[in-house]
Amino acid sequence: MEPSLYVHIPFCRRKCVYCNFYSCVYDPGTASSFADILSTQLIGLEQRVYSIYIGGGTPSVLDRRFLEKVFAAAKKFSVSSGEFTVEANPESLDEDKIKLFLDNGVNRLSIGLQSCDERKLKKIG
Numbered sequence: 001m002e003p004s005l006y007v008h009i010p011f012c013r014r015k016c017v018y019c020n021f022y023s024c025v026y027d028p029g030t031a032s033s034f035a036d037i038l039s040t041q042l043i044g045l046e047q048r049v050y051s052i053y054i055g056g057g058t059p060s061v062l063d064r065r066f067l068e069k070v071f072a073a074a075k076k077f078s079v080s081s082g083e084f085t086v087e088a089n090p091e092s093l094d095e096d097k098i099k100l101f102l103d104n105g106v107n108r109l110s111i112g113l114q115s116c117d118e119r120k121l122k123k124i125g
Contacts, residue, residue: 002050005077007038007070009056013092016114018124023057035066039073051083058112060088060097067097071104085110 011026011034012019024030052074059067074084085108086101093111101109115121 003047004051004053005045005047005049005074007042007052007054007074009054009059009062009070010034011056011061012058013061013089016124021057026058026061028063031062031066035062035069039069042070042073043076045077047077049077051085052077053085053087053110055085055087055110057087058089058092059086060092064096064100067100068104071100075104083108087112089113 008022010023011031012023014025015023054070054074059070062070084104084106086106087110088097089112093109114124
């Protein structure tokens with residue numbers, strides 16, 4: 001099995017009651033520190049990877065400048081499969097972020113959509 005890289009972005013717009021993944025409410029100050037530390041750790045890795053998956057939390061909730069920092073550090077990896085995935089939620093995804101993803105080699109989005117029915121969304125919290 002070839003090595004892959006999973007990067008966990010622990011921030012969300014809010015914490016959903018049904019979610020068992022580690023996450024916290026997005027705060028720009030905390031996200032800035034997180035992006036600095038994460039990029040330093042990624043730059044320090046010496047590994048060829050089969051694929052990169054940036055998940056969470058909700059990576060698309062990050063401001064552009066934090067996403068750019070993460071992508072700049074991830075660019076050092078040679079992705080042999082060509083698959084570079086980022087998780088996103090519809091409410092934090094816009095044309096600018098999609099362009100940013102494409103410009104940085106992301107070629108797969110994993111869209112988190114629990115329901116399009118407002119009543120069901122309120123019921124699940």
